[in-house]
Amino acid sequence: MTALTRISLANRALIALLAVVVIIFGLLGARMLKQELLPPIEFPQALVLSTYEGASPEAVESEVTEPLESALAGVAEVEQMDSTSSTGNSQIMVETSYGTDSDDIVRSLQRTVAQVEAQLPDGVEPQVITGSLDDFPVVMLAVTSDESQDRVAEQLENVVVPKLNDVPGVRNASVFGQQTQEVAITVRADDLEDEGASLEEIAQVLTANGVAVSAGSLSDDGTEKPVQVGTRLESVEQLRELVIMGADGPVRLDAVADVDLVDETQSSISRTNGQESLSLSITKTPSANTVEVSHGVAAALDEARSELGGSLEFVTVFDQAPFIEDSIESLAAEGMLGLVFAIVIILVFLLSARATVITAVSIPLSLLVALAGLWAGGYSLNLLTLAALTMAVGRVVDDSIVVVESIRRHHSLGTEKWQSIMSGVKEVAGAITSSTFITVAVFLPLALVQGEAGELFRPFAITSAIALLASLLVALTIVPVLAYWFLQRRVSRTKLRGDARKEMRTQRRSALAEWRAGRKQARAQRRRGAHAAPLPEPDEVLDQDEELRQPVLSRREKRRQEVLSTQRAIAEPPTRLQKSYLPVLRVAIAHPVLSVIAALLIFAGSMALTPLLKTDYIGDSGENTLMATQELPAGATLEETAEAAEQVEAILGEDADVESFQVTIGGDGYMSSPDPNVATFTVTLRPDSDVAAANERLGARFQELDEDAGEVELMSGGGFGGTSAMSVRVQSVDQEALTEATEQISETLSGLDGLSHVTNDLQPTQPFIEVRVDHEQAREEGFTEAEVGQIVMRAMRGQQLGSIVIDDITRTVQLYSDTPVETIQELRELELPVSQRQLQLAQEEAAEEAAEEAAQQQQQQAVPGAPQDPGAGQPQQPAAPAQPAPAEPEDVEVEPIQLDEIATVEEVTTAPSITRIDGQRAATVTAELSGDDVGAATRAVTAELDALDLPEGATADLGGVSQEQQEAFEQLGLAVGAAILIVFVIMVGTFRSFVQPLILLVSIPFMATGIVGALLLTDTALGVPAIIGVLMLVGIVVTNAIVLIDLINQYRRDGVPLRDAVLHGSRLRYRPILMTAAATIGALTPMALGLTGGGIFISAPLAIVVIGGLLSSTVLTLVLVPVLYVLVEGVKERRAEKRAVKNQVHDAALARAGAGSAPGAADATGAADATDASPGTADPGLAVGGGASAGHDRAPSASPAERQPEAPGTGGSDDAPAGDTWSRGAGEPQSGTGEPGATGHGDGPSHPDPGPDGGESGPGDSPEPRG
Missing domain, CATH: 3.30.70.1320 (Multidrug efflux transporter AcrB pore domain like)
Structure with a gap:
């Protein structure tokens, strides 16, 4: 990734121009993004509506609902069906999975309905309707x-x-x-x-x-004129x-x-x-x-x-x-406050305005890239995407903090600006790239989350991923360019030491000498009249790209410079901030087992507190709108319901927090019930009112109403896509068992704390006039059941005959009788119109009567034995009987029949509607939550349901918000597990090891300590937004640990002993880790506190979880991860030492055996061994003085002849931490990497150096670790 930095530094003007382009497109995208309350969601539901006029609920169920349900059950995408059969109407709610294309579902359902439509009664034409958030009124x-x-x-x-x-x-x-x-x-x-x-x-x-009627057109005088009749x-x-x-x-x-x-x-x-x-x-x-x-x-x-x-x-x-506007403005304000807090924290740590500006630039640039990406992807600016942008304020600055801190540290060691930038970026490029990819990768499992939670938070994940990837790009391209421009032109003399200062002076003298030589040559060319290019000024020569003046270094020389950089970094005395950290780290490393046990005890304690956590689904959106329903007993008229609603209106009109209210009774509006006994209230509260307090106060007032007011249920907005109600679905084949079980559950839930307004939709029976048609008798008279229903409906409600436009208003034309049916006896005596069957029978009967009459007349006119015509006496053929002429319809009088001749009309009691779930009769018991702990209420209800002795054949299942929460938690739990697996895979590829990624993953469970503590301290429920915060923490926690372990591994590759590498790596990474954690916490603090109140139901739980988890995980990253690293890598080193000893013994045995078998070769073998035992001397300038303190790992010492003077700042310095120095023999560090000139021999054992007296090192020395 350093190639990006090198290209950016070589094309600084182009990078600046690209940054301006990003700003322009980002601002344009922010302006063009459409603003919405929620991401566009298509509800996975379809409604099949059918009208069977005049039919009872039982008839609708058996003749319409059941055939449709049987057919729809065969559609592959259908997961559940809920149906309601009422008088003359059938409604079937078909549920599919989220993400299913609604158009495909509609086509499948329409094909299925068309296939079964022939089996339905005449006149029944089902319609398929779907819905989405766009159907909700703006x-x-x-x-x-x-x-x-x-x-x-x-x-x-x-x-x-x-x-x-x-x-x-x-x-x-x-x-x-x-x-x-x-x-x-x-x-x-x-x-x-x-x-x-x-x-x-x-x-x-x-x-x-x-x-x-348009009859065509005529041509008159060459003009075409239409003809209308x-x-x-x-x-x-x-x-x-x-x-x-x-x-x-x-x-x-x-x-x-x-x-x-x-x-x-x-x-x-x-x-x-x-x-x-x-x-x-x-x-x-x-x-x-x-x-x-x-x-x-x-x-x-x-x-x-x-x-x-x-x-x-x-x-x-x-x-x-x-x-929407208030939420967006509030979240934007919280984001700006977070931005200010993050910048102030960075300034406090860096104590440099220039470095702070360089770092802070990454925040707006990353956010603008995210806005441009949302615009290009067709997304909207809503509560979820804006919450993601606000959260990103604290995260996009992390990479830039690490890069800037590394550049400044290298710059302070005395290297030139270009080299400082390249070395600093190279040191951390791999770590920040890996950590950023990990943070982005944890959002990938959200694509697998189904249901409402997945649909809502998928745009959140996409927004966060774009912003994080943009921050990585900014950190590797724009930040180095800004560092080149804004860092001090020359390194302060007090920051330079020894060879570094001399090297810089030499480079400056060489640059000036080249400039002077060029100036003399140019003057000589001008004297000869030749053209000479203008020379730069001396300052420009001194400040030009160092890379252009650097000689091409060999691999060995580059390696030498890397080791030298490590030596200088370790030689740096600890800062005050590091001095506060080192004692704690030394104690933890000195007692690793106790440190791990203490961490486990803390983790166990936090886990013991988890039962105290409240759980929620998505939470209350905080809208200032309340909904209420008032239901009177079945059979109540529209006027009676309107009169009862006046009592509720009086209470609303007296409340100071109510700004306006509307009541709708009947009708087909979006938020109303078509039943005449149900009134629906929409209450708008004042903007500054306390929604929860108003909800509780009004609910208590409604409970005090008289019984004649019916049941009044007040509902808050609840979460997305539903309400905060908990429901229990009761099913049974037997209606009596269903009724008994429903009443039993309703009574049980009414006695539970935390639940209120317990109701059920099993409506009481009501008187019902049933017309039961005798199918055989009706068919005999020429009527079908549907025709009888139409006749009865027309007699009672009239017949619609079309419409007419009067005064530009379309009016329906209705045909009524002046003697409407008003009693059950009048209904029995209702005369039915003459059917074609009756008319045909009457005509046939009249024809038969006419034939009989004609035959009788012929018999009366005939005289026996007397011929009646000139052919008398001749034999006569018998005369054919006369065929009667068919009677005309107007010649036949048909007596109409009454309704009770083909049907039984009686008064019965029945439910006004029949509910079915997946083809089985069902009822739903609903209860409102008094608090926000859905989990506690769910556990209480589940325990009560398990203890109930329901009637045989009856079952009860939880639904509503409990079911939604359970499904969301299960899928998000799988997403967190998948995220951890993805993180592990990426880290294995980064470290090329299975063990070190496991060390980093250990820090993930310990973030639960901060999460549980933060949720309990703030009394916040664990819901879907909080679990999304946990998902983010998986990436954040590992990010800090990767940056730490990566530097420790670099030091070990440079030959630093294990404990020294851990101490110095942790010390040098202490400030950037603290900075990133503090900046993130500072950026999220306004969201966690809900200072502006916008989108608090999503942003506050998410921010609280991230802050709590980040606090505990940061401590564990800085203490527990180094301890575990020392434990694991120490075991590996001890095993390597044992293998080395075994190899040495084995080599010695082979040598002795060889010497015994070939005496003549003994001298040569001994010489070879002596040669192998001596350290390499190819690069004596790399030696570092100073011995390791007692008890620490110690590198083999160089021979007296090969020892070099001690490097500046590495030996005996009062500023260096005691016991943290390390010594090395001359030549390359003994890292076992097989570099040319290195003392180590590949992966083989390290040979001890000869001591001052020519012998081997003492027993306290240990071999250097292999990289």
Whole structure:
């Protein structure tokens, strides 16, 4: 990776230009990103709706729902089906897995429904509907006015809705709750009978008239003119003038019926702040910006309001934009505070404004690259992606901190600027690259997480990954260039020592000499009149790229410089910060077993506290909107429910935190129930109100209402995609067992602490008029069950005959009877229209009667024995019987039958709806959580369910938020395990070892100590955001450990003994590790505290977990990892020593055996051994003086003739830590790497150097470790 740095330094202007381009594209991307509350999610659900008018719930279940469920169960993608069969309606909710393409699901379901549609009753046409977050309204408005609702609806449809649909990004604007009018044709039965007409004739006349038909075109005077036949009906008067055929001739419609424009039967009621209102819902297209759509809607409403003269008042019931804008602004503010905190911390550690600026530049550049990447990838700026950017503020600076700290340290050792930058980057490039890839890789398993958590946090992972990769690129390219520009031009003299200062003076003199020689040559060329290129100034010569003036070094010389750099780094006296760390580290290394035991005890203690943790799913979003439902007993009318809702409205109107409220009863709005006995309230709180306190206060007030108010349930917004409710699904084949089990569970949950508002959807039975058709008798009379249902429905509710446009408003035309059915006896006596079967039978009966009458007449006219014609006396052929002429329909009178002749009409009791789950009847018990500990409530409910003795055949399973939490925790747990495996694989490739990665992985479990402590101290629940923080910590913890172990390994390769390498490597990495941890903690502190409150339900738990885990893991990285490294590598070294001793003994034995068998070769063998025992002397200038302290590893000493003077700063210095010096013989360090001139012999044993007296080293000496 240092090649990037070398290229960047050689092309500094180009790198600066690329940085400017990144800034421009990043700012452009931030401006172009659409703003949303959540990432776009397609719910893995599809709804199959069917209408079977007039059918009872049982009939709908058996004839519609069951056939559809059987067919849909064969679709491969279907995971679960929930159905509800009610009077005349069937709803089947089909659930699939997240990530399934909704269009493919719709096509599969439509094909399946089409195959089974022929088996369904006539007139039943199922529809397949899907939904996503884009179906949720962006804005919900309530419209009030002093004018009539019909007039208000007309203004909305003609003025407001068209303007809203013209707003860019608006998909649809719909009006709900309006009281419309219809054209009612009420037939007077007596007059109709007197005129000899029928209802069927009226229906035919109405459908055959008032239709304009295009008949083609004619050419007149060269002009093509269309021909239209007929005119449309446009008024009630024209309807009255329609002519029908009676028995005595044409009759006007108004002669047999009353034709009037009347109000439709009210099916819904909507009130806002206690005043009648209409609802206006606006949805957006998938690619639209939610905030821009909201602003466009507001502008369109202002325009419409001015056009209408202020006659309409718009009250905002729900608007996503303010919450999105507040959340984004708050998270952005927290990010800026975190940025400031991180910069201040870096400045405190580095004590250099220039170095701080170089480091801090990586933050905005990395974030801008992430913004540009989000824009290019089609993502949006929402709570999740913005939380990722805020979290990245503390992480993207880590690589730059490590690079800048390494460059400054090398620069302070006396090397030139270019060489300092290259050496510093080379020292840490591998470590930061590996650590960054690991941090990014931990997000890969999120792609495997299914469900809502995976859909929500996948953009979070992508945003974080882009920012981290960008930070690595910045650290290896832009940071070195900035370091070249902003670091001091010349190294301070006080920082230079010995040979380094002399080498720099020599290089400067050589550069000036070359410059002077060039200047003399240029002057000589000018005297001769030749052209000479201008020479640079002396300062430019001194500051030009050192690389251009460096000679090409051999591999041996490069290795020598690396070792020299290591010697200088170790020779540096410890700083005050390092002096506070070294005693702790020495004690820990001196007592490794006790250190490990202490760490294990701390870990065990933290694990013992885990039962005290609260668990949650995603948490409450903190929106200032509450939802409430008020349910009266089944059978309550719309008016009764509206009257009961006034009690709830009174409580809401008195509460100081309530800004506005709307109630909807019936209807088909997005957030309302179609049942007339259910009222739905949408409550908007003031922005500065305490949502939790208001929720608790209002809930208590609702519980104090009288019984006639029904059951009132208050719900907070809950987490994404659902509510905070816990549910228990009860299933049984037997209805009685289902009812008993449901009531038993409801009673049990009502007595549990932590649960409130326990309800179930097993509605009580209610009186029901059942018309049970006798299929055999009905078929005999020419009727089907569906036809009977249509006849009964028409007699009770009228018959819709189309529509008519009156005053630019479309009105439905409804045909009624003036004698509607009002009692059960009238329903039994309902006369059915004559069927074709009845008419055919009557005609056949009339024909038979006519044939019999004709035969009788022939018999009466015949006289026996008397010929009746001139051919008398001749034999006569018998006359054929006369064939009767078929009777015409108008010649046949058919007596209509009553309904009770083909059906049984009686009053029964039945449930108003039937619920099924996966084909089995079911009920759901729902309870609201009083607190935020989902785990405790789940355990309590599970224990109670296990203790219950349910009826035989009944089962109960947890659902709702408990099920969602369990599924999310299982999948995220697998993701954390997969992340650890990926990290291990990357580290094995980095260190080319299995043992050292295991040392680093040991630090991962110990981060739980800080996580548990932080969650308990802040009383934060462990939910999905917190587990995402744990996933991030896996990468963060390993990152610091990699940087530490990588430097220790470098020192050991340079020949530093094990303990010295650990002490010096840990000492030199102490500051950068502390800096990165402190910068990350400082950047996340505003999020953890929730200073601005935006997106706190996601960002706060995530930040708290990262801060707590980072605190404990940093301590363990700096103490436990070095201890484990010494333990493991010490064992390896001792084993290597034992193998070396064995090899020496074996070699000696072979030598003696060889000497005994070949006496003549003894002298040569001895000489060879002496040669092998002597150290290499190819590079005496590399010797380092100073002996190791007692008890430390000691390198073999050089022979007296080969000893060199002690290197500056390495021997006897008062500033050096006691016992941390190390000595080496002349030549290359004995690392066992097989470098030319090295004393070690490959992987073989190290031979001891001769002592001062020519003998071997003492027993306290130990061989050097192999790299």
